[in-house]
Amino acid sequence: xxxxxxxxxxxxxxxxxxCVFCGSYQLCKTSRGxxxxxxxxxxxxxxxxxxxxxxxxxxxxxxxAHRVSMDLGVNYRVVERVYRRMRELLYHICExxxxxxxxxVEIDEAYFGGRRKGHRGRGAKGKSVVFGLLExxxxxxxxxxxxxxxDTLMEIIRRKTRKGTVYFTDxxxxxxxLKRFGKHYTVSHSRTFGWKGRGYHSHINGIEGFWSxxxxxxxxxxxxxxxxxxxxxKEMEYRFNHRQENLLKNLVQIYFGYVST
Numbered sequence: 001x002x003x004x005x006x007x008x009x010x011x012x013x014x015x016x017x018x019c020v021f022c023g024s025y026q027l028c029k030t031s032r033g034x035x036x037x038x039x040x041x042x043x044x045x046x047x048x049x050x051x052x053x054x055x056x057x058x059x060x061x062x063x064x065a066h067r068v069s070m071d072l073g074v075n076y077r078v079v080e081r082v083y084r085r086m087r088e089l090l091y092h093i094c095e096x097x098x099x100x101x102x103x104x105v106e107i108d109e110a111y112f113g114g115r116r117k118g119h120r121g122r123g124a125k126g127k128s129v130v131f132g133l134l135e136x137x138x139x140x141x142x143x144x145x146x147x148x149x150x151d152t153l154m155e156i157i158r159r160k161t162r163k164g165t166v167y168f169t170d171x172x173x174x175x176x177x178l179k180r181f182g183k184h185y186t187v188s189h190s191r192t193f194g195w196k197g198r199g200y201h202s203h204i205n206g207i208e209g210f211w212s213x214x215x216x217x218x219x220x221x222x223x224x225x226x227x228x229x230x231x232x233x234k235e236m237e238y239r240f241n242h243r244q245e246n247l248l249k250n251l252v253q254i255y256f257g258y259v260s261t
Contacts, residue, residue, distance in 0.1 A: 010057075014050045020256045030138045055082045056255060060248045062220040081257075083210040087231040089254050090238045094141075097241070101135040104209040107169045107178075108132055109148060112215065112229065133160055134207040142214075144230045150174040157181060165247070168204050189202050213240055 005076060012018035018025055019037035020039045027036040036043035051074060058068035059077070065083050070074040113127030134140040141160050145152055153174050158181065165182045169175040178184040185202040187237055212228075214236040242250060 008246075010053050013055055013252075014046070020044070020049060022257075041170045051078070052082055053252070054256070055079050056251050057248065059083055060088055060251055062217060064221050080158065084231070086251065086255055087235050089130055091231055091234040092162075093254065094234045094237050094241070098139060098162055100162045101133055101139065102165050103138070103139060104136040104166045104168065105161055106204040107157070107175065108204050108207040108211070109145075110211040110214075110216070112233075117206050127224075128226060130233060131156060131185070132207050132210065133157065134210055134259070136206055140207070140210050140237055142233055142237050144233065148172075148174055154181075156177075168202055170204060197210075211238055241253055 013020045016029075016035040019027060019035075019040060019042070020040045021044075022037060022040040024037050024039040027035050027039060030036050030043060034043040034045050035049075051072065054072055055068055055078075056247070058065075059082070059127060063071075064080045066076055069079045072079070080241075108130060109131045111127040111129060129145050129148065130142055131145045131148075132140060132142045133156075138217075143156055145156075150173075154177060157178070161167075161181065163181055167175075167178050167182060167184045169178065169186055171186050174229070175186070187202055187204060214233065217236045217239065218232055221232065239247065
């Protein structure tokens with residue numbers, strides 16, 4: 001299940017040569033067979049450690065929990081527990097990570113929930129509504145919302161962007177008061193997908209690209225309940241914002257609190 005590059009990066013942990021919590025090589029074995037770190041004083045059984053590392057590799061590769069459970073021969077609840085804890089950590093990291101968005105920010109909303117009969121787009125029934133802001137050449141921020149009123153969207157924009165930001169949206173009426181926070185340019189999809197002028201490229205292709213990225217990633221899990229959807233969404237947000245980094249290393253660091261030395 002482990003790829004060569006992933007095996008190499010996890011070998012020192014899984015063999016008990018390096019502390020997964022602090023990165024120290026000062027380890028010893030306890031009387032009950034656990035590996036104990038002489039620096040941070042934490043200890044863990046190698047069997048459990050290897051299992052959790054393998055489960056994190058499964059999450060990294062976006063393998064559903066039931067499939068990882070069968071591949072590793074472990075109880076489904078064990079895998080689900082690790083997956084859920086990891087997603088909860090990613091959720092809080094995404095909420096706290098970095099400063100407010102600034103510069104040129106694209107804004108849009110999307111509907112998640114698979115194919116359904118009836119109306120599509122705004123007003124579609126039975127789907128989760130997600131509001132998103134994307135800083136060009138930067139990060140994306142998402143929020144599951146239950147209303148697309150101007151008050152709801154403006155409050156999120158006020159809290160997550162800096163004043164003076166240049167905003168790009170479609171012609172949805174809830175965005176009409178955006179000019180109070182900064183410059184606001186709109187794109188009418190019924191006429192064009194964007195235009196260039198006044199020193200700006202007026203389009204929302206970036207945030208729409210993220211919607212495609214998130215939907216493709218969530219499709220790997222073959223269905224997500226509404227109750228758990230916010231956690232899965234934040235996983236996609238984290239993956240997108242850290243797509244240029246070693247994601248597996250990040251997951252190990254977040255899960256165990258490991259800091260590379």
